[in-house]
Amino acid sequence: MTKHSVKTLFIVFFIFVAQAVIAANDDPKRAAEIRQMMWSNPDPEFSVTAIPDKWKDKSAVIIAKYNMLSYRKTPLSSNLDYVRFNHNRIMLLDKSSIEDYSQFTIPESGTYGNIRSTFYAGFKVIKPDGTEIEIPLSQAVKEELEVNNSGFNKLKLAIPNLEEGDILDYYFGEERRITLATKYFSFDPVIFQLHGDYPIMKQKITFDVLRRCFINLKSLNGAPDFELASDDKEDKNTYTLIDEDRESIKDIRWLYANRQIPSVKFKVTYASSFAASAPTFIGEPGVLKSEVTKEETKKLVQYMFNTSMYYGSDLNGYMRKHYKKEKDLNKLAREAYYAYRNIDRIKNTEAKLLYGRNTNESSGVVKDVIALSNYYRWNDIPHKVIIGVPREISSIDDLILENELMLMIKVTTTDPFYIGRFTNHSTIGEIDESLQGTYAYEVDGVLSPVHWELSETEIPMLEASANHTMSHYNISVVDLDEDKVNIDIKKESSGANRIFYQNVLMDIYDFKEEEKARFEMEEDFEGYKKSEQKKLLQRKSDYIANREKQLNESLKAVIANDLDLKLEEPTDLEIVQTGRFHDTPEFIYTCKVEAGGAIKRAGKNYLVNIGKFIDGQIHLTDEERKERMYDVYHSFARSYAYRIEFTIPDGYQVQGLDKLQNKVENATGGFVSSAKIEGNKLVVESKKHYSSNFNKKEDWPLMVEFLDAAYNFTQQQILLRKL
Structure with missing residues (x-):
């Protein structure tokens, strides 16, 4: 649906x-x-x-x-x-x-x-x-x-x-x-x-x-x-x-x-x-049945848990072996999540990758919630099981089909946190964007399901700063007449913003050592039949031989999605930080690329479309700027920051900085930019944010203000004037 x-x-x-x-x-x-x-x-x-x-x-x-x-x-x-x-x-x-x-x-x-x-x-x-x-x-x-x-x-x-x-x-x-x-x-x-x-x-x-x-x-x-x-x-x-x-x-x-x-x-x-x-x-x-009562919802969720009473047994065994003396429930709750992620997903990821299967899907969330909740209940770790409906489907009041339900966990120890996503890279503290800002039901997960009673709760919406991307672009001119520049790129993404980059630019071989340092990981497909091991090892050899080329192709597609420029083949992709644990939440990568499409000759001078060096911005049509008929639903609140460091070629000075100064901020979001000269560099900084995951249609004109400001910035040029 x-x-x-x-x-x-x-x-x-x-x-x-x-x-x-x-x-x-x-x-x-x-x-x-x-x-x-x-x-x-x-x-x-x-x-x-x-x-x-x-x-x-x-x-x-x-x-x-x-x-x-x-x-x-x-x-x-x-x-x-x-x-x-x-x-x-x-x-x-x-x-x-x-x-x-x-x-x-x-x-x-x-x-x-x-x-x-x-x-x-x-x-x-x-x-x-x-x-x-x-x-x-x-x-x-x-x-x-x-x-x-x-x-x-x-x-x-x-x-x-x-x-x-x-x-x-x-x-x-x-x-x-x-x-x-x-x-x-x-x-x-x-x-x-x-x-x-x-x-x-x-x-x-x-x-x-x-x-x-x-x-x-x-x-x-x-x-x-x-x-x-x-x-x-x-x-x-x-x-x-x-x-x-x-x-x-x-x-x-x-x-x-x-x-x-x-x-x-x-x-x-x-x-x-x-x-x-x-x-x-x-x-x-x-x-015809057109309503679902709270009691019916409770009975269904109880049934799901009662028929899955052994889910989480592997996790319980692992935690008892490795954390037998640990008494801090805050630590146990956190470590259990990452241990479960390793047991349920990471140990199978390499083989799935080599067989060409999807390794990043967020399937089986219901099973995951039940397994983790079972472990928490067996070990008296306070938590709530949250039962909601994704906001893109309906409110919980309009629930009518079983497959509309969505489950999540809130750990309620002295240092509480949500668990809302189960993927290779998800961390504690994430709230699935489909439930943010919605009303849902919750039950006391420590109690046996037979004693559950549903109460209403409001799921918080994470602020824009929780889903943030910082882009650093260091630009040096290769040839003004041929319209060529080198760009050193560094991106740091957190929250929901990081998911796309992680899934596209990272595979198991970027974080396998990170997992091995923390958990028991078998080497070279131990536990598989010998014939299967041989097949997987050959597939691994073939994959590794082509891995760099495939990742660079993905990287080029990512850069092309971000920047409206003519790109050569990118190089030097490095995953600086995987962003897979709550104490290191940012996904950070660096790379280099040669690009064109931003410089034009103007007599003995040159025009540089400096605005093209931030990610592409939304260009609203005249029709879109008119009065909006429907409320605005975003996936999540989010924010972006850009720092452009443009090395000024010898023998030139920059003119036109005044056009790079912007400040449009209101209740729905904002776009702010500034520019200055630091030594031999033009430094341009800009920020954009969407304040909420929802805006009333009456607030659409406010959104148009900052969306237009961001797009207009991408059209701005500076003049490189010959000295």
């Missing part, structure tokens, strides 16, 4: 591994039936060819949009049937929308574990004179994609000869048959946002459900409710939502759509009466 879904809990989950693949629309008879349903007997709105005058200056207008879902159980079998069709009719009004709709990707049908999926699609273009042109799927081209090292086929279909004023009418469909292994199956959660990139004239969402299924559903942010129609003969309930006249919300910066855009979310669950007795958020069969 969100990019932060790696932090959420799934009671039931499936990993699909492709077993076989065949073309889409592979059942000709069924494909013809669906084509007939979509195009020969459509709803009236799918015959409309005109759009309102108020939207004729838009890039495109969605005339009609229909999402249909069906959840059924095959009689006298252990199979479930899931059907989903999306039918869209859109008028394309400019080149941008034509480009957006000029190509489609269609998955191929296939069998994935215990699930058989068959896909269907159809495309036709309606010209302004009424001519209809169907695009046959036989024109699609198969592409081979690598997903987790497994082949997974998709088809790409080009829509040729699209022109302004054309209507594209197309549908996608999937029919999925699930062979049940248990009497419980939770279908994928579904969320529909009623606004989109283009205005929508009319849209409809329907889903029908076997009446004995369980349905969690909630309409949010002013979305209309579903209407129910029961069919006793077919033993099903059909729910329908009809909506119309929605404006577009394309490319809105810092928007949490689930919090602000009219949306509906729902999930259907099939469960026997016995399976339904487990403490999940399902309600009564065939009855």
